[in-house]
Amino acid sequence: MKRKHKSWKLALISILSIAMLAACSGKGATPGNGSTPSSSTPDTTAAPGNSEPAVYEENGLPKDEKVTLKFAYWESGTGREWIDYAISTFEEKFPNVKIDTTYSPKIDTIISTKISANNDDDMFDIFSAFLGENSAAVAAALAKEGKIVPQEDLWERKLYDGDGKTLGELTNALNKSTPTLHGTQYALPYSQNVTGLFYNKLLFEEKGWNQSPQTWAEFTELVDTIRADNIIPITYPGKYPGYLEFSLGVNQMYATADINGNLDSFNKNYKNYQTPFYMSEESVNVHNKIYELGKKKAFPDGVAALSHTQSQMQLLQGQAATASTGEWVQNEMKDSIPEGFQWGFMLIPMGEKAEDVKYYSSHPGGGHYIWSAKPELNKKWAKEFILWLYNLDVQLQIAEKAGTLPVRADFLNDESKADKLQDAPKAVLEYLKNNNVKGASPDLRDVSLTHQNADRAMKLVRESLNDIASGKQDPLPKLEEAEKLLQVAVDAQQ
């Protein structure tokens, strides 16, 4: 009898365990789970007996409704210190709002998985605009499907500490240069990522090298001089050839177009994948220039084996004169920078005249999207949080801790604040101040191509890049092949 009792007890425990597992896997079964509508439950302890709901003066949002925002943060070279500061000050100011953050250097993979799972309850309320190597295509698809919320209205919002001024007024026409998806802005940059060639000023001074070549001829001369000193002129992580494009990529195509007076048509073609694309005059010019540098041995031997840490270490250890990367490099490598290293920045000039415009790549890595299928209150608070990132104290953290460039004009115009920038971003500002420079955002397009041939074309060019940069591969045949592949993808989509 005792045995019988025991065995049934065992069965009951097992069934309970299974039932619990089933409950765990249930879709939004429990209340207060994440950012489901149920998470916006009224706080019954707030303002008892008051028929008027208490609202915040600054934004008119209710004080008595608790909201949890799920936030996906890309922990890149900028680290997490600054965002933690922003979150804690926001939560302190608005105690009914909790931000539940997921940090990851591979946040794009986590976000993509959640997007594909198509579970709105489980999805992040706010998530990084970095959606992998092909952010542009993914973001364009999200915008097209109405999955993300336009944020253009934020330009008209008064900043929390802006003395009555709006975001648009205090960000130096950032609203004009913020990239669009199908004509609408969905992620407003709270910082600027600028890419190009970073170098050690002291080494350049010591060797007497030209720190600001103004023409392509001057630049190639510099490459020859550095090579003659038995130092690698430009390093980049060949394992991820896209890094080369930080200094010799779409921004140089824009420069070519601008110098040749084709800027508008190139911009339109580029954003809409209009052919000729790989075989456009601008693309051929840039790839030929990479090939020319490759023949001059401008890049490291065995570059294809280098990871981005290895290539940046080559710069820090003086084996390479310059590295193709972004202004975040200082913060990213802060533990390995030798004493006396002084950051310098330059762009590769495409023109023949010193006054020809140069282009830097501006990456909208500093924006966040808001998921549209969330409760209205969550979306409102998500926008408030995005606005919070433009507070001067948060912008200061962006400068000091993230090592990147803030966007508040009154920050950059205030010398005492601008002095808080790390040396690499300072070097960028210095270069931008002294040269005829414009920015291009290569990441964002108005159209996304879904046909597999578009991927194959991109893969073909990316795979050829190391060979072109080693002077082993003439770019033209590869570009022609890629163009044919792309044409099929474009035709299929029409």
Added chain:
Amino acid sequence: MRASQGLGPHPTLERKGKDILTEMLIKERRLGNGWRKKEKVQKLVFILIGLIPAFGGYVLFTLYPNLLSVYYSLLDWNGINAKRFVGLQNFIYMFQDTYVWRALWHNLIYMITIPPLVILISLLLAYLLTSKNYKGNSIFKVIFFFPNVLSTVAISLLWAFIYDGTFGLLNAGLKIIGVDIGNFYWLGEKSTAIWATIPPSVWGMVGFYFVIFMNAMTTIPKSLYEAATLEGANHMNKLFQITIPLIMPIIRVAALFLMLGVFKGFENIMILTNGGPSGSTDVIGLYMFNIAFGGGSQSYGYASAIGMLLFVVMVGAKLIIDKFTANRSAEF
């Protein structure tokens, strides 16, 4: 009293007694049958409880996703847009995709090099340690098994350092023995990259199979070796005529696991070369992963079609192994 009078038991009492006894027996039998029935039910419930979590897990986490990917392979879908049924278009495209064939070729190179090398080295090491009673046997066991406790990431990073052109151990070692090849990046050249990715895999896998083979070898009766020694057999005779034939079923399973593992795996390639230089180490798993989650347009439909191909190839590889390595088990 009737007994004392020489009479038998009272007939009525006797009948009553028998009836009671029969009734008791029937009741007991009834009770017994019921208990057994309940026991059967209990057994069934117990078996179900034992099976359901495992089977449920298998259905939920293996069977269901696999069946779902069959469905996905028939779609044009990037995880965001509306699913569009395209029939066999993904498969047709796949057979025209030169990158698929290139990746499969690289997989084939790995399949014909890594499993044989792992099995050969593991067998040799296991035989050495079981046949000879070396002083440091236990230390050797730990050393040989050590790579197996390291993650693929750690192994890959370690070997990336070994192959580094500037600071790498390999170039330094070669220099010591008088072969100066300068700052040669083994993983950065198309001619060497694919071959350079083989030793890390072999090194990482040997430990596990070494332990499996060694345990299998210790179960072989010593008398067989003693008899062979009396017959004049040397070590090679013993290894190839006693040891290997007797542990052949285990080698067969090892070969199967290795083949499937090598075919599916791509983590080490991703870390060591990311498929480069110029796609010279791209494998089908990595290609599929990049199509689904990489820098492309995230075509889950096409990636699923490649997954189906992967499945077919692996089933084919299993059948080939079955055909060429018969399941001969020996009793001893």
